[in-house]
Amino acid sequence: MKVAVMGYGTVGSGVVEVIESHKKSITARTGGEMLEVKHILDLREFPGDPHSDMFTKDFNDILTDDEVKVVAETMGGVNPAFDFTMKLLKAGKSVVTSNKELVAQKGLELLKAAKDNGVNYLFEASVGGGIPIIRPMSQCLAANNVEGIAGILNGTTNFILTKMIEDGMTFEDALKLAQDNGYAEKDPTADIEGFDACRKVCILASLAFGKHVYPNQVNAEGITRITLEDVSYISDANGVIKLLGQIKSIDDDHIAAFVSPAVVFNGSQLASVNGVFNAILVRGDAVGDVCFYGQGAGKEATASAVVADMVDSAIHTERRRNFGWGDGSESYVVDEKAVLSMPFYVRAKSSQSAVMSALGNVKFLKRVGQPSDEVAFITDSMTQNELVDKLDGIDVINIIKVTNY
């Protein structure tokens, strides 16, 4: 079967490599049919690349080629990826993608177009890189009501936090190390502000609960306010700080979905996920907690997920998979700060007595070098808005959610 790849960056070139280096496993799965890359779309030049005969700068070479049945979109970004993908689906070609931004923004329309045209739009690689999560989750869903999902969805921030926790590096030094190692971009905003994790939360929430969630419906807080002082106090509570994307079922018509730093206690499967690794924990009413772990990024890992989707599309050319979801109302995603009760970690310039008179009993934490006018503690369960009200008049430095995963 002839296929095409749009975008010859890290993931796209990995897709071409994996297809060429895994002929045996691919044909074992398709029952003998090979995937053959016929076109590679990219506006850039790649002098000396062995695939020079496949390169094109003209999208129409792919769109109008009837031989091409499956296209991998590894361009990233919404434009022109959305336009290209829509045209391909309408032309009866299946599209698979690693483009989380596009799925989070336009998944509803693209899935509908795929359904209407009897083709597949698959996006396993958009969340968790090479970790199988989209399909296992849809499998769990068949006989479970999902109560909640919590994921370490961004390897860059998890690398930074791991370096802060394990090696006592400052946020700034850990970010620089991530950049030097190629884990973080020169402009790290999308990672460290939680925007990348936010897109993945949208995709997981849409899939798990059947209604599209858009990035602007999800409160996203990154890790820039986390300091070594917080790391140290939370270590005293026998926990670690992770950047989590969380989704909770509220009722049939509402969910909570948010990205924020969170305290995870040691012993949780999520606590031992270190470095650039990702993990996604799904809590079902029948199955309990299941957790999927692996490299959330990386050329070959992500490419292998894209290729697995291409293989799947090649096997099931005529069948659209059951990956659709509908539209949600404007009030579908609630503000978790107003609705969800949980304990919180708080650090403040204050005294234990002031804190106790504001909040009653809390669990105070210690760190080496703690100034006499600084307190840190874990509260009882309440909403974040209630907490902020109660802390009125106290000079709060940081508030971090505490999870029950």
Added chain:
Amino acid sequence: MKVAVMGYGTVGSGVVEVIESHKKSITARTGGEMLEVKHILDLREFPGDPHSDMFTKDFNDILTDDEVKVVAETMGGVNPAFDFTMKLLKAGKSVVTSNKELVAQKGLELLKAAKDNGVNYLFEASVGGGIPIIRPMSQCLAANNVEGIAGILNGTTNFILTKMIEDGMTFEDALKLAQDNGYAEKDPTADIEGFDACRKVCILASLAFGKHVYPNQVNAEGITRITLEDVSYISDANGVIKLLGQIKSIDDDHIAAFVSPAVVFNGSQLASVNGVFNAILVRGDAVGDVCFYGQGAGKEATASAVVADMVDSAIHTERRRNFGWGDGSESYVVDEKAVLSMPFYVRAKSSQSAVMSALGNVKFLKRVGQPSDEVAFITDSMTQNELVDKLDGIDVINIIKVTNY
């Protein structure tokens, strides 16, 4: 769609419950079609059970009922489950199962019968209870060469080892606690001798490498020889003991597959899998390590996996899934003790100088209360047969494999 359940024990009754309590999630996945249990086969009486109108003691009531398209086999054991399953497949009914013993012994024949008759034989629940592993692994396989698999596949033994490691309980006390909690049978042989894990290794190996592996081809060693002294020494090496099922690719025509206690170093995802939880780690050449974690047993968790397979069979009534494998040669599974090199943990009645003259440099370990004539150490990498040769003349108490997962 009418379905039937054979065997109304823990899992079978859970299947009926999950079908009844998850109508909404099931119909969401099937596109509107409900699963309706029409027959429940069991020779026992269940007085007062609300499903009395469904019970039958006659297998032919299911076999000859043309309305019944999908049957859950939750009887366990090879006989009569094999005979019943074969007849159902030949009658054009799909069968799904949690029966690992049957799949490990007879999977080759049953999958062939399913293929020949255009129906499904699915067994997601046979490994890892409710954890999606069979299908994610088959997904990983499409674009990866699997290098190895390591799994904590038996919750009972993992519970016992966790109690020994975390609470300093003896093996005997931990086993008794497991029995009191209902995690271990009165006769715990299948769990503690590694036979249960062995069956799951057979299923994973067959699936991953495409040739059937039978239980008698797999070396299985249980946990009865593990003592608190071993736990303590290995803690000094910054590791824990787990009962692992391991599979390694050797070449196109050979694999290694074995069950044994193994040293897992802290920091590994497998090290933090505690209590009755299971985890399966798959190492692919493109994706790296991916790990699936969850409850490996339990009524509802396992039942939810059976029901997910029933839903899948209901959606794809006419399509057999791509879950076949062939026959292997007699020499397909090698003796890992002769072939695989790895480090080992050794405990012996000996002296450091005797050990060093036998093995050269090793890493000696300490424990509280260590007698002056006892040594424990981690060796360099070698085969187990080489190690045993070199230890000739030394009074060895225990040898445990060290993993690189």
